[in-house]
Amino acid sequence: MxxxxxxxxxxxxxxxxxxxxxxxxxxxxxxxxxxxxxxxxxxxxxxxxxxxxxxxFKDFDLNDLNPKTFVRKHLFEDEPGGGLTANGSGVFDDEPSYATTAHQLDGKKPPFDDEAT
Incomplete structure (x- = not known):
């Protein structure tokens, strides 16, 4: 407590x-x-x-204004009309997986930018 x-x-x-x-x-x-x-x-x-x-706004809930709830509701819930959905691992379905990226690089190191934030 x-x-x-x-x-x-x-x-x-x-x-x-x-x-x-x-x-x-x-x-x-x-x-x-x-x-x-x-x-x-x-x-x-x-x-x-x-x-x-x-x-x-009868279905409006003040808890929806919480940033965590907002992100979870609008980004991670399956919507019938499409939109962003997450697979079970937390990676978006339309993002390439690590295996696909590693295969595309043919075992080379990915590019690195010192000035990137």
Missing amino acids: FDVGLGEMAVLVVLALVIFGDKLPQVAGQAGRMLRQFRQMADSAKADLQEGLGPE
Whole structure:
């Protein structure tokens, strides 16, 4: 959990007991209420956004804006109309494989450009 070990967690608990003392349950309750309010605000903002976009975007999901999800959805999923698809090894189907490239070079080293980035 947050890359915190057992010893570090124990130190945090002891520190919280020293700082807050007998008011620790009240502070924890207030923190829980704040988190609940933040979640409710985020859910209502998401619902308002989806409502404001209209029926054209009823399938729109905010998780689609995550770059990893966007790339996975648009580049690696099979589409019936074609487009880029990836084979099981993660190499695009229309790219030459290493074996094909090595055969074309006839055992010679590939060209190397010192100034390439």
